[in-house]
Amino acid sequence: MKAKYITIIDIARQLNISKSTVSRALTGHPNVNEQTRKAVLELAASQEYQRNSLALGFSRHKTHTVGILVPEFMSTYFPSVIVGAQTVLQEAGYNVVICQQNESYETEVANIKLLLSYRVDGIIVSHTKETRNFDHFTLAQRIGIPLVFFNRIPEDMNVPGVVVNxxxxxxxxxxxxxxxxxxxxxxxxxxxxxxxxxxxxxxxxxxxxxxxxxxxxxxxxxxxxxxxxxxxxxxxxxxxxxxxxxxxxxxxxxxxxxxxxxxxxxxxxxxxxxxxxxxxxxxxxxxxxxxxxxxxxTSDIGRTAANMLLQEMHAKVMNDYSIKKAPTVTLPTKLIIRDSTVKKEQPSLVKKRKGRI
Amino acid sequence: MKAKYITIIDIARQLNISKSTVSRALTGHPNVNEQTRKAVLELAASQEYQRNSLALGFSRHKTHTVGILVPEFMSTYFPSVIVGAQTVLQEAGYNVVICQQNESYETEVANIKLLLSYRVDGIIVSHTKETRNFDHFTLAQRIGIPLVFFNRIPEDMNVPGVVVNxxxxxxxxxxxxxxxxxxxxxxxxxxxxxxxxxxxxxxxxxxxxxxxxxxxxxxxxxxxxxxxxxxxxxxxxxxxxxxxxxxxxxxxxxxxxxxxxxxxxxxxxxxxxxxxxxxxxxxxxxxxxxxxxxxxxTSDIGRTAANMLLQEMHAKVMNDYSIKKAPTVTLPTKLIIRDSTVKKEQPSLVKKRKGRI
DNA sequence: CAATAAAATGGGAACGTTCCCACGAGAAAA
DNA sequence: TTTTCTCGTGGGAACGTTCCCATTTTATTG
Missing domain, CATH: 3.40.50.2300 (Response regulator)
Known part of the structure; x- marks a missing residue:
């Protein structure tokens, strides 16, 4: 069972032009005749052309994808951080893939390697409670993949992060x-x-x-x-x-x-x-x-982390946190007082229902 | 800022052997001398070689990755379905990436295209409540990417799915x-x-x-x-x-x-x-x-969907659901009776505390 | 010792895209 | 008219991996 995708070469062949021109037409390059571009776009649409991001990322060394790694997502905390981060990243034109570790250290290591092997451009991460060894993270840093931590930040690594006070x-x-x-x-x-x-x-x-x-x-x-x-x-x-x-x-x-x-x-x-x-x-x-x-x-935490990651990724030169201090943002928390500490008076529970016996 | 990754060619050069041999050593191909393999593996480990999955998927037309698409994940339903599916898929050697749509139809379309452009091998999906047009799903089918739905299944598409009764x-x-x-x-x-x-x-x-x-x-x-x-x-x-x-x-x-x-x-x-x-x-x-x-x-729903997808992906020939009926699995629900319908007697709230006034 | 089989290795194509360079045609400037 | 410029296009390398085929080396057999 093999999927069949249209390629730019297929399109080039049908229009009797070169793949270079097709590529230019599809990517919005200026140097291409308007009629040619129109013809290419039309054919691409009608044949349901799907760009091959593998080839693209492979050739360009940029995948425009960031990974978000969370230890679990059964509580509302992590999902809502993710939603916040995703909003910012998508606006900036990045794709987002999410990996969750089930609080397992092995899965975390595997997932970091997975993301690296897919050449994501950056990673936002909160490590598992099991994680004592941070080699997989320093590995990413050595390779030059920007990392931003949130919530749980490894102490003996100098990495950008977002925490609360x-x-x-x-x-x-x-x-x-x-x-x-x-x-x-x-x-x-x-x-x-x-x-x-x-x-x-x-x-x-x-x-x-x-x-x-x-x-x-x-x-x-x-x-x-x-x-x-x-x-x-x-x-x-x-x-x-x-x-x-x-x-x-x-x-x-x-x-x-x-x-x-x-x-x-x-x-x-x-x-x-x-x-x-x-x-x-x-x-x-x-x-x-x-x-x-x-x-x-939570949403702010995600948004802040995403913005920090964007900055790291857009830096001309990789920030070398072995020589300079990594930025850490601390966000404020807020005490929400409910009945488990201070009881409000209850509405009377015996109030008469209307329209009923 | 550009990431630097070691390639098999780097390794080949250092060991004075061909990239073919390095590739064989790393992938566990039988036809390779044990000493050569050992040397390759050691060098790869010490240089922190990370396979380039882009190149691999690109060359092999298989990414060993499946995408899971959910409309949201603030409730516990979707996260726990995902965890169930992930367990099965990881055991089967697949990587899992998760996309969430925030219940937005546009995001859903974008994410399907994203997954297609990354050439995932299969997709598990529950569509958003906004989704009325299912072209992006039929597109995936036409291309030959297996799809398994759960929870929300488009009516006028004949697709494999997992639902409850x-x-x-x-x-x-x-x-x-x-x-x-x-x-x-x-x-x-x-x-x-x-x-x-x-x-x-x-x-x-x-x-x-x-x-x-x-x-x-x-x-x-x-x-x-x-x-x-x-x-x-x-x-x-x-x-x-x-x-x-x-x-x-x-x-x-x-x-x-x-x-x-x-x-x-x-x-x-x-x-x-x-x-x-x-x-x-x-x-x-x-x-x-x-x-x-x-x-x-929930966990069963995820596991069942994952198993169905595995079956689809491993089928020799793409199942053509325009001519045959797609399998649908219906799982049972269970009534959990709590106080909101039948009140249990409460433990006395005035019981004396021990060791205190 | 030659002949053959098996094991280990090398070479190169293929995958789809972008990007750089080159080139031709026509337009604008000299 | 010739030169220069611009626009649109084509050709081909590069990216990292696998896989097929060819070749060399080593082991086995007659």
């Missing part, structure tokens, strides 16, 4: 809990391997310090972001002699899973335990009670 | 509402242009018929799946002289948005209005009350 965000989240009177605040932290996790944890610690609340390491558990663990850890917190009266969770799914445990234990949110998440996932608004969370400007 | 699913969903005693069931339907919408609507109508409940067209509103509309339409339902005591929504986001309206109106779910959604999105479990919904086997 994780430290301040965590600080504010915890400060919010303190200001509503909580004194015993637990933290479900992310894996130590991720910078964001460590920054958020530090923000947590420093917020406690600022308000003279002693930091109790027993109230902090790092975990690997698999949902089963949350339930175990949260239960552990509830079983402490002095259980916490608030929880700051590394992200919204964690917070939501924790809420399940709390509710199942018959405790009230926020009265017994107030909960704050991170990212403002779509579901944060939907859960009961609504989840207070630090919103990330 | 939308009609029966809708029937069962409505039957469930009837069995819990509801008599006045509204339906927020999807756009008429989508087959699924029409099938689900018919399932709704026929379920009513079976139980001798008169079908009232005023209780059915088709809409374009934009969230603002839901609120308007739902409010309209509530304002009817005889407002409905149940709602069957075309999908979960619709159902959830409707729940917001119901709750804001001070009505109780499910006592005043029972609600059923469709798809069992991640959020269906998280909302309050939990949303009863027809679960779709």
């Amino acid at each position: 994780d430290y301040e965000a965590a600080f504010q989240a915890v400060e919010h809990l303190i200001k509503i009177g909580r004194k015993c605040i637990a933290h479900l932290a992310g894996p130590e391997s991720l910078v964001n996790s460590r920054l958020r944890r530090q923000g947590y610690i420093d917020a406690l310090k600022k308000y003279n609340i002693p930091y109790n390491p027993d109230l902090v558990l790092s975990y690997d972001l698999t949902m089963e663990k949350v339930k175990i850890y949260m239960k552990h917190f509830l079983d402490l002699a002095t259980p916490p009266d608030a929880l700051f969770a590394i992200n919204d799914p964690t917070a939501i899973a924790a809420m399940e445990v709390v509710k199942a234990a018959g405790l009230r949110i926020p009265e017994d335990i107030a909960i704050v998440g991170f990212s403002n996932d779509f579901s944060a608004e939907l859960v009961y009670p609504g989840l207070t969370t630090m919103a990330q400007p | 939308d009609y029966e699913a809708a029937f069962q969903a409505v039957e469930h509402l009837i069995k819990i005693g509801r008599k006045c069931i509204a339906h927020l339907a999807g756009p008429e242009s989508l087959v699924n919408s029409r099938l689900r609507r018919q399932g709704y109508i026929d379920a009513l018929k079976k139980y001798n409940i008169p079908y009232n067209p005023d209780l059915v509103l088709s809409y374009d799946l934009t969230m603002e509309k839901v609120k308007i339409y739902m409010k309209h339902f509530l304002d009817l002289a005889t407002p409905p005591d149940a709602l069957f929504a075309i999908n979960d986001p619709t159902a959830i948005a409707a729940m917001e309206v119901v709750k804001a109106a001070g009505l109780r779910i499910p006592e005043d209005i029972a609600i059923v959604g469709f798809s069992n999105d991640f959020s269906a479990e998280l909302v309050y009350p939990g949303l009863t919904t027809m679960a779709q086997p």
